[in-house]
Amino acid sequence: MTAARARGRATRGRSSRTEEVQQRIKQLILERGLAVGDPMPTEFELVDELDVSRNSLREALKALQAVGIVEIKHGFGMYVGSMSLGALVDELTFHARISKRQGRDDLAHLVDVREVLERGLVEQVIDRGLAAGTTELDEIMRRMDDEARAGFVTPETDRLFHELLYQPLANPIVNQLLGAFWDVYRTLQHDLAPVEQQAADVAQGHRDIYEALRSGDRSAAATAMAAHFRGIRARLEARAD
DSSP, rough: HHHHHHHHHOOOOOOOHHHHHHHHHHHHHHHTTTTOOOOBOOHHHHHHHHTOOHHHHHHHHHHHHTTTTTETTTTTTTOOOOOOOHHHHHHHHHHHHOOOTTTTTTTHHHHHHHHHHHHHHHHHHHHHHHTTTTTHHHHHHHHHHHHHHHHHOOOOHHHHHHHHHHHGGGOHHHHHHHHHHHHHHHHTGGSSSSOOOOOOHHHHHHHHHHHHHTTTOHHHHHHHHHHHHHHHHHHHHHHHH
16 A cells, blocks of 8 residues: 555545544534533543543544534633534635636626525515614614715615514524625625726615515515616626626
């Protein structure tokens, strides 16, 4: 066996052991009924309980920390982590940047997914009769109008508008997933063409969605959302030219 093949087998062996330890740690969390933020056993206790080497444990914990399952606070201990899509954002951003070389445009595909998701979500809000009482959304719409009159709608206001649209659904995964899509898009914004749309038009596009939501008009909401995403696609097409 060549040295290279031997190293490859050793690497695969370590990877397999690390994945096994990861699964055992996750199983331990479930079996003990631990919740987000709950303290976990110490590293020493886990080495003893799982009967694994310290190196294998540390590799597994590092991998679990990267995906938000474990949170390590140096000097304080280990805790069950909260849901994080940071790894997904990094992966989508990376592949969006290299996809053009393979004849794809993953950023455009991501926008397609986001549109389908948002159109379905706004229809859910309307169908469930949850559009009333959106005080925070009212305030954000007023802020966007004020910004538009000043000549520029900030990305922060734009993002918060979309988050508040679906807040009545009380689904925490929705905003995390949409936030991940948003983070990828904003990270890649330097690849996009400059925004040519006037601030007043940006605000009006959002107001069309807002008014359709408040009136409970499902068809108008779908039309307004489609128009909003046409503007995003126009930037992507300008980037490609």
